[in-house]
Amino acid sequence: MVKKGGTKRKIAIETIQKRDSLRVTCTKRREGLYSKASQLCLLSDAQIAILATPPSSESNVSFYSFGHSSVDAVVSAFLSGQRPVPKDNKETREDVGICLTRNNLGLGFWWNDESLARSENPQEISEAIDSMRTLLRNLKELRADEALACNQAFVNDREDLKNNDKCDFVSDHETHDQTLILQSASPICCIPENLNEITQEPNQTLNIQSSTSAICCVPDNSPENFNEITEEQDQIRSICETFCVMDNNAALPEMNLDYDQDIGFDTPFESALNDWFSDNTTHQEISASILNAVVDDQVSVDLTPFSYFQRCLDGDNLRFSDCFKDFANTISAL
């Protein structure tokens, strides 16, 4: 029926025949009913339950329901004839929507209450402070959800709410990972010198790898120094690889023997130098006697390592001798 003087009109309260109009009307008026019920709950501290069937029998929803404190509590209280359990006051104080709606209805915020302002009880004030902090945290979460929900239709299901909570959890986890990465970076740059004393010797293969990473991680590096370090490292690596081959052939009991030999590293070295000089002198005399003609220094130098490798190859391990066979072939090619 059309009313004069305004653009809004009031419809007759009778069943709507159009299916689409019926569905839209049902949704909107149901929300309106919930809104009125929520206002009444806030104003009078009442507990209300509303149940509604879906407009179509083909719907996959059995009941549309609204309740305060909860639908199940009020319905079970009604069926059993008992009084419903009163709502916990703390949850009400810490809910953003409830506090905001109470303010809109003219009841004001609970933390601006005169009784709280006049209170001299420290316990009451500390409880109020905790509730306010919780409320502030919930408010920030709500604003975050509001940003998420800008482009999405917010479905009023708890499962969706749980999914949103999971999304928040994942984002927090990523932040935590970044923090760990930053922390782990710093120890490499500043290695304390005291660790040298504590150091133990693991496998030499690992030593090579770790030394490489240690040098590369040094922040202050000029290109020239870097090149020098690389050249020295190549030489060191060739020596270390020889020892690695030695270690691979040794079993656990024999490791002790190798370790003893490592302890006496310096002594055989000095004696070896003396032996080398004496042998070199002897071979020069022999070569002079064999060749009647004038002997070049270059020829004598060439003969020396060949005879020495013959002695080396006699009593060595098979794998070790293979390395030196290749080496001998290289020398013969020269």
Place this chain on the structure above:
Amino acid sequence: MDSSMSTKKKTKLSVRNQTCFKKSSLSSSSTAKKTTNLSMREETMFKKALELSTLCDIEVCVIYYGRDGELIKTWPEDQSKVRDMAERFSKLHERERRKKRTNLSLFLRKKILDDNKLSEKVLEMKDSLESGLRVLQDKLLLLQPENQTELGQSRAVSSTTNPLSSPEDHHHQQWTEPLVTGVSNTEQDLSTSPLSNHQSKYSVFVYNHDSGSFYQVPDSICF
């Protein structure tokens, strides 16, 4: 139409009564007006339930308890219908009941998210909350000088978090030890080069395990 018009006028009057209720200092008169206001709101709710059930040809029931836990009113008035519907609801499986179920908290939260006008009010609420929090904290400090010990305890609690981070530092130290080992090994290897008698920068020594002796390879061949 006339009855609905009168109802609408009453609604406007109730709004004015609400304004008077805010300003009025007499508790008895404010209580009376509050009761009138609430009863009118109740009637509005039940009326809307009636309209919803009639327009959409669906079943609606409302169960209304007061603050003291007493059952004030139900709609429909006939409690047998309400009980029948409530029993059907309670017999449903939990998953079925959870569909399209809402409560005051979720409903109001959704309302805030959907309505853009409420964003400003949320900001106002936040400012009021923060200022109120500061006021109460200052008041609490004035009331209880002993609270400083609690602050000390809170610092002690914060110090207990340091051992949680120290295991990580220990883990990093363990991880960095091989690096230092490599560095020391490099130094040991570098020390061998000064011992060579030749002028060349590098020299190679071959070690014989049987005799325990070293042989130096001439530089002209190697380099």
